[in-house]
Amino acid sequence: MTDVHLDPRPATGVRVDPEAPRRPRWKRKRGDGPIAFAYLTPALLVLVGLMGYPIYQLVLISLFDYGQEQVSGGAPLTFLGLANYATLLSDAKFWTVLGQTVGFAAVCVVGTLLVGAALAVLATRVRTWARMTLFLAALGAWATPAVAGSTIWLFLFDANFGFVNELLGTTGFSWTYDRWIAFGLVAAQVIWCSFPFVMVTLYAGIKSIPGEVLEAAALDGASTLRTARSVILPLLRPLLIVVTIQSIIWDFKVFTQIYIMTSGGGIAGRNLVLNVYAYQQAFAASEYGLGASIGVVTTVLLLLITLGYLRALRKSGEQL
Amino acid sequence: MRVANRVAAAAGFAAAVLAVTGCAPVQSGPAATGADQQTGQLRVWLFDEVNRGPKEAVVKEAVTEFQNAHQGVTVDVQYIQVQTRAERFKAAFSDPKSAPDVAEFGNTDLAGYVAGGGFTDLDLSGWADAKDLLPAVLDTGKVDGEVYGLPWYVGVRALYYRTDVFNELGLKPPTTLDEIAPIARKVRESKPDMLGISAGGKYTYGAMPFVWANGGDIARKDGDKYVSTIDSAESKAGLRQYTELIADDICPPAQCAGNGGDASVEAFRAGKAAMVIGGDFNRKSVDASSAAGKYAVVPLPGKTAGSIAPAFSGGNLLGVMKGSERKTLAKEFVQLLGGKTYQRKMFDAMGNMPTFADVQKAVAESQPAVEPFIKTLNAGTKFVPVTPNWAKIDAQAVLPTLIQEVAAAGNDLDVAAKKAADAMNAAFAS
Numbered sequence: 116m117t118d119v120h121l122d123p124r125p126a127t128g129v130r131v132d133p134e135a136p137r138r139p140r141w142k143r144k145r146g147d148g149p150i151a152f153a154y155l156t157p158a159l160l161v162l163v164g165l166m167g168y169p170i171y172q173l174v175l176i177s178l179f180d181y182g183q184e185q186v187s188g189g190a191p192l193t194f195l196g197l198a199n200y201a202t203l204l205s206d207a208k209f210w211t212v213l214g215q216t217v218g219f220a221a222v223c224v225v226g227t228l229l230v231g232a233a234l235a236v237l238a239t240r241v242r243t244w245a246r247m248t249l250f251l252a253a254l255g256a257w258a259t260p261a262v263a264g265s266t267i268w269l270f271l272f273d274a275n276f277g278f279v280n281e282l283l284g285t286t287g288f289s290w291t292y293d294r295w296i297a298f299g300l301v302a303a304q305v306i307w308c309s310f311p312f313v314m315v316t317l318y319a320g321i322k323s324i325p326g327e328v329l330e331a332a333a334l335d336g337a338s339t340l341r342t343a344r345s346v347i348l349p350l351l352r353p354l355l356i357v358v359t360i361q362s363i364i365w366d367f368k369v370f371t372q373i374y375i376m377t378s379g380g381g382i383a384g385r386n387l388v389l390n391v392y393a394y395q396q397a398f399a400a401s402e403y404g405l406g407a408s409i410g411v412v413t414t415v416l417l418l419l420i421t422l423g424y425l426r427a428l429r430k431s432g433e434q435l
Numbered sequence: 436m437r438v439a440n441r442v443a444a445a446a447g448f449a450a451a452v453l454a455v456t457g458c459a460p461v462q463s464g465p466a467a468t469g470a471d472q473q474t475g476q477l478r479v480w481l482f483d484e485v486n487r488g489p490k491e492a493v494v495k496e497a498v499t500e501f502q503n504a505h506q507g508v509t510v511d512v513q514y515i516q517v518q519t520r521a522e523r524f525k526a527a528f529s530d531p532k533s534a535p536d537v538a539e540f541g542n543t544d545l546a547g548y549v550a551g552g553g554f555t556d557l558d559l560s561g562w563a564d565a566k567d568l569l570p571a572v573l574d575t576g577k578v579d580g581e582v583y584g585l586p587w588y589v590g591v592r593a594l595y596y597r598t599d600v601f602n603e604l605g606l607k608p609p610t611t612l613d614e615i616a617p618i619a620r621k622v623r624e625s626k627p628d629m630l631g632i633s634a635g636g637k638y639t640y641g642a643m644p645f646v647w648a649n650g651g652d653i654a655r656k657d658g659d660k661y662v663s664t665i666d667s668a669e670s671k672a673g674l675r676q677y678t679e680l681i682a683d684d685i686c687p688p689a690q691c692a693g694n695g696g697d698a699s700v701e702a703f704r705a706g707k708a709a710m711v712i713g714g715d716f717n718r719k720s721v722d723a724s725s726a727a728g729k730y731a732v733v734p735l736p737g738k739t740a741g742s743i744a745p746a747f748s749g750g751n752l753l754g755v756m757k758g759s760e761r762k763t764l765a766k767e768f769v770q771l772l773g774g775k776t777y778q779r780k781m782f783d784a785m786g787n788m789p790t791f792a793d794v795q796k797a798v799a800e801s802q803p804a805v806e807p808f809i810k811t812l813n814a815g816t817k818f819v820p821v822t823p824n825w826a827k828i829d830a831q832a833v834l835p836t837l838i839q840e841v842a843a844a845g846n847d848l849d850v851a852a853k854k855a856a857d858a859m860n861a862a863f864a865s
Contacts, residue, residue, distance in 0.1 A: 176460045180865075183551040184823070187528040188462045190550075274690065292689040292843075382636065382692045383839035383846075384832070399521065399830035401547070402865075 170414070177407035186403070199408040208384075209392070209409075216367060216389040219298060223366035226306040228359065231313025238318050250315075257311035261371035268304045269376055291377055294385045301372050301386070308372075309365060313358045320354040321347065356428060360421055367417055370394070389413055470760045474507035477764050478535040480523075482751065483514040485720075489784035496780070497772045508764060520544075521830075528553045531758030536765040537772075539587060539751050542575040543819050547826035549578045554754040556581045557766065564774045567791040575818055576752045584752025585773040588787035591746040591816060592640060592735070593807045595703060595721065596710045599729045600626070608733050610740040612648055612676055615710070619685045622709040630687075633708035634680040635694030636842050637835040640747040641712040646673035647817045648737040648744035653834075654820045654859060661820045663859035665837070666852035674841065674848060681842035692843035695835075703730075714749070715808040719786045732804070734811040748816035750790070788812075824862045833858045 177199055184190035203209055234253070238246050256264070271278050272290040280286045291297045324347060332342045348355075370390040373380065380387040380395060387395070389409065397406025484490055491514075498510040513535070515523050520540070527534035528551045540548060548554055559565040559582055568586065576584035596608055604625055609615045619631025635641065646652065651670025654661040664670055681691050686708075694702070696714075703711035704724035712735060713721065721730065734743040753773045755765040771777065778789040782798050788808060789795050799809050819825050828834075837855040840846040 172460065175458065179460055181460055183525055183528065183547070185460075185462060186525075187552040192459050192462065194459075287690075289689040289693075291693065378693060379832070382688075382843045383836050385844065396831055400827035400862075401525070401551075401830075402827065 173407050173410050173414075176404055177411050179404050181402075181404040181407070183401040195404065199405050200412070202405065203408050203412065212387045212389055212392045215298075215387065219302065219369070219388055220363065220366040222302050223305045223309070223369070224359065224362045226302060227309045227313055227362050227366070228355075230306055231310040231358070232317055234310065234314045235317035235321060238314070239321050253311035253314055256308055259308060261308065262375060264308050265304060265372050265375040268300070268307075272300060292382065294381065297377050297381055297386050301369075301376050304372050304376065305366060305369055309362065313362065316354055316358050317351065320351045324350050356425075360424065363420060363424070364417055367420075368413070471763055472761050473764065474505075475509075475761065477508060477510045477537065477761055477768060479510060479512045479768065480515050480527075480535040480538040481512060482517050482520070482539050484785070487514060490781070493777065493780045493784045494772070497768075497777050501768055501771055505764065505767075510768065517541075521826075524548060524553060525551070527756070531756075534756050534758050536756055536759040536761050537753060537768055538756060539753055540584065542584065542586070542748075542750050542752050543829065544826060545576065545584055545752060545754075546578050546821045547823040548754075549583050550823035552757055554583045555757045555759070555762065556583055557585060557755060557769070558582075559585070559770075562770055564770070564791065567775070567793050569790055569792055569795070569812075571812075571816055572748060572750070572790045575748055575750060576754075578821060584754040585769050586790035587751050587753045587773045588778065588781060589748055589750035589790050589812065590714045590716050590788065591748060591808050591811045592644070592712050592714045593732050593746070593811050594710060594735045595700075595713045595717075595726075595730055595732050597703075597708075597726065597729055598731050600629070600709045608731075609736055611736050611742075612645060612738055612744060614736070616676070616679050616685065619680060619710060623684055626709075628707070630691070630702055630708040631685040632680055632710035632712075633694070633699045633702040634677065634686045634691055634712075635696065635699035636681055636688070636692035636839040637695040637832070638699050638712070639834045639838075640749060641696060641699060642674070642677040642834070642838055643747050643817070644712070644735050644744040645677040646670045648735075648742075649673035649676070650738075652817070654863070656820075661822055661824075661859075661863045663856040663863070665834075665859065666849070666856040671848055671852055674838070674852065678838060678842040678848070681838075688843040692839050715788050715805055716786060718804060732807045734807050734814065743811055743814035745815050745817045746811045748812070748818055750788075820863075822863065824865060827862045827865075828859055831858065831862070833862075 178195060178197070179185070180193040180195050180198075182190075185192055234249065238249055241249070259267075269291075270276075272280070274280065274287055274289040277290075279290075280288055290300050328346060328350070329342065332346050337345065368390055369388055373386060373388050373391050374394070377386040380391050384392075384395075390413070393406050393409035393413070397403065397409060481490070481494065494512055498512060501510055502508060521544075524538075524540070524544075527538075528548075538554075545554075557576075559568075569589075572586045572589050573582065575589075576582050576586050594608070600606075600622060601608065604621060606618055606621065609618055615632060621631075622629055623631040643653070646665070646669075649669045649672040651667055651673050652664050653670075654663045654665070656662075665674075680686055681688050690702075691699075699708075699711055700713045700717050700721070702708045703713065704721055704726055706725040713732075718732075721727065735746065736742065737744045753769045755762055755769060759765050775789075775791050775794050778787070778791060779794055779798070781787045782789055782794075786805075788805065789798060795809055795812075799806055819829075833855050837851050840851040840854075841848050
């Protein structure tokens, strides 16, 4: 080694400010601002174009009485202010549906994470051919379009001609009639099509844990359970956060499965979730203003849930 | 200069609007261009069918006749899905460039489409065929007294029943609405695998005749607004009579509550139901099923013996789009395809019931099977409220929810009917 650095400053070339420790953290890297901003500009432009503008339109539309007549220019626009939100929030059905959505999403998220994590661990323990089979099966479920998947599940669980009823000898039993059975069936379908993402991500995470760490734990005499709890889980935490947030957002916004499997929200609308409700009450009924307000409420709720989740993690000592 | 002034005024106005509201969501420009070209391509949208072949053949014949009569005109027919019609039509209204000149559409969608600026009024005066159009049927093509759609065919429903089952059990077809439930119960008692009557919880147009026969209605007109009467005593009597059918001893909710019209008829086709309320448009498919040759049709009886329950006069219209640049050609094509000759051909091909009195008479003579439907039609029919808000009530599934809440969820009829009436009134008021 001839190339020895004598310069005490880091090789990255960042100038170390001697006064740094006494300054607040956010001020310390002030010099990076413009450069950082320049690097972020392309991403920001894409985000503003793809996210900002639609959200702006969504909020705007939610403040108007905006139906098909207004879209096609046949009627004047009426500014309603927050009237759409007032209608929505005073609607008892909205609160029922919101409660159902939260419960349904919670079950789906927990189910997806459990199944995904269990199968990821399984994948690290089995032989190559078994792992290949598992991955192919999971990728198959992942690649199946939601509409096709839901329809296939409906066929499987058909009351009169379904394979499942034939297998169980319960021909004639309707899986989509009872509120909770119907919700359970749809939740199973949602878990089926969303666990592969969790499984593949966590599998990659487990595989990337250095062997030395696990070896060290083994040498220290840690049991499998102890290794999992004290070594693997903490190392997987960043990944778990990502897949949890992803799952929350996906499962909160489930539409296809409910719409198809309970034919638009079940008997008397008892299987409605927020997205299907918004579609039925607002978009199918050409009440785009009201629909947009449901969209805004959903977005805000999801942001709050995500922020709350991140805060809770932060409190438990996790650096993000 | 005048133009400049006008531009300046428009700009000023736009600025003022922007200042008042901040900004506003997009609205598409005026649809009508005023042009009326006599050549070029005429675009036509018709509904796709389960068995489209015969329809397509008749339409092709009409297209050939039309093209031969008009030099330099080609007709491009597209078949669109009934299920996705709402999206297709909304898109067409918002972007006149991608819209057709002529379209087939359901008569319950009419008021909404007209308010959405979709269709132009149709002047049928001076058209020889027009005088024979049945007035009640033509009414389903009108909004505020103006004709916007030419009734292409009409659909009415009547009571199908299995003659073999009725003979075996010594039953006679019901003569009043009240008799339906006991007869249906008897059938299921002796044949537990069979539905007494296949009555769907989402089968609005199967349930409404019960309401109408009892003197109730969906809504009544009060001034220029509609007010829901679905929670009136008469309406509730009809609803009670219909929801009584969706019960374990007639048509178990687990099997029936989720069914619409098609699924209800499907159970009859599969030989699993002794009765069903079905349309004249279902006849061909029932004839191609396991129930073929073993069924008969009678008009759905009313409240008293000998009366007929008012049926819903469904059906499809042909109309000319407001944004069309070939309105004269479009109207001529509507009059050709919707005229007597081609309605007769459509009846022979698809079984679609004609909308002209004389054509109807002719087909009844040639095909006795359509007689119960024509009787039903002549006994007087009813229609949904002619308001753009009906599409909204339909989309929000207000009536199916009402029926399902009572029949399947076990909710109180009074409460459910009140809720439905409130939902409708909210929609009517918007």
